[in-house]
Amino acid sequence: MKTSTEDKDSTQIVFTRKGMLQGFIKCIPLGLGVFAYGLVFGVLAVQAGMSPLQAQIMSLTVFAGASQLMALELWATQLPVLALTVTVFAVNMRHLLMGAAMRDWLVRLPPGKTYFSLFFMTDESWALSVKEMASGNKDAGFFLGSGLCIYFFWNSATGLGATMFTLVDRLFADPAVLGLDFAFTAVFIALLIFFWKGKSQVPVWLIAGMVAWIVFLLLPGKWYIILGGLAGGIAGAIKDA
Amino acid sequence: MLESSGFIFAAAIVLMTAATYITRAGGLFIISRIAPTQRLQAFLNHVPASILVAIIVPSLVDKGPAEFIAAGSTAAAAILTRNLIISLLTGLICVSLLRTLIF
Structure with missing residues (x-):
């Protein structure tokens, strides 16, 4: 790519529904991978002593796959609130760097849109969006749309896994059976290739x-x-x- | 769960949500308040691909030939087609086939 920083500064960043829809649709293959892990989280959460409602609340608010799975390791009758908070923060520290890397899109938006979109940032939607941004797409709605896609799949899977956990447990206890554990590695490899300059x-x-x-x-x-x-x-x- | 656990659960959820949101919003919050020098711009330009490398390398190092070959096939598909979904499907088909063949 040969765009200079001056060119980038002068271009208008937009935020449209069309961009959101595009982000949502492009993220569906990743959403399906997240769905498989969401089922696993739902099952493990119930096994760790959470009610299905509690598991769902956690996925709707904390919304962080690796952090939530790690939180289950600490889940007990007496909740270690401080340890949980510190663990979740440490596991999610990488998002500080990822958010900063979205600068070209997000600093030019109204703060409301920026900080709302950031709530939905995940590794998967970030990787897809940062590539889209580097390819010259000017529609930052893509970032929110792809985040909402992951949010939808993660939460529907949590609910399904937590309520039907005995059935789901038998089918999906090990995503490796379907090769799904490799899905994210494959996506990240392909995106990395697209970054080759x-x-x-x-x-x-x-x-x-x-x-x-x-x-x-x-x-x-x-x-x-x-x-x-x-x-x-x-x-x-x-x-x- | 115990009676007081409702309050403790709520407290845990609020604090964990705050922790994840701070990491999501904090990076942009800080970077949007720093003057964009050339060096900072160069740093940010290299972060995305570096993070992808950092995610990929440890996810492959302790794996076997099935994953290595599938990773190579995924990369080849990405170079040839420039299409994410085709690359993903190539990787998934390769890894499931090779796992059943090798193990």
């Missing part, structure tokens, strides 16, 4: 990958994502500026 990126990607791998081996949770992303960003800043 030339060999000069190789050192940046190598640094990001090595840091992520090392952190993955050393630290629990999702620290590898934020630290790998930071390392790559810093390497890129040193390379380019």
